[in-house]
Amino acid sequence: MDKQTDASMGEMHYYNSVLDLIGDTPLVRLHRVASDVEPIVLAKMEMFNPGGSVKDRIGPAMIESLS
DSSP states (O other): OOEEEEGGGSSEEEESOGGGGTTOOOEEEOTTTTTTSSSOOEEEOGGGSTTSSGGGGHHHHHHHHHO
């Protein structure tokens, strides 16, 4: 992954390619929903994937296998 940080822009993070976003789905802790259980409960935010689904990772793999 080729993640860049530009300190002059107030810690703005950006990627050089949309392909760098694949496989880095953000996780959000569910504080209110799971406040009465001991383990940490996380939600995987699939809507932030480049293609909006869990199938993003297969696309580049299919293209590479045909090359």
